[in-house]
Amino acid sequence: MSKQDLKKKLTDIQYKVTQEEGTEAPFKNEYWDNYDEGIYVDVVSGEPLFSSKDKFKSGSGWPSFTKPLIANNIVEKEDHKLSSTRIEVRSKEGDSHLGHVFEDGPEPTGLRYCLNSAALRFIPKDKLEKEGYEEFLEEFE
16 A cells, blocks of 8 residues: 555554554553453554453553564564664554564563554454454454
C-alpha cells in the first residue's frame, strides 16, 4: 500500500505512529486499559500480533504484553534515537512501528512489549470468527 493510500486509510495518529515511528500519549490512548478478551492485530496489515491473555497492567499508560501471539509476526530492531539503546518492535508484514520491548515485565517471560494503541486494532473474542481470525478462538477456551 502506498504512503498516500495509508494516509487515506489511517487516522493522523495511526499514520504518525506506524509510519513515522511516533508515540501517542500515555493514559490517553484507546487500549491502555482495555482488558476484554480478544486479539490485537496490526492496524495496517491485519496480521495477528498479541492476545489479551498476555496483557498486563504495567502502569506505563500504554498497552503492555508479556509475549507476542505469533512470534514470527514481530520484528525487533535496535533503536538508538534516544540517549539509550532500546529495542523497537515492528510488525513483519505491515512493517508498522508498534512500540518497544523492555526486560522489566512479569513472569513467565520477564518482557514488557509496550505498544501504541494507534498501531493496533482490537478484535473481541466474539467477533474473531466473523473477522476471519477463528483459529484464535481456542486461545480463549
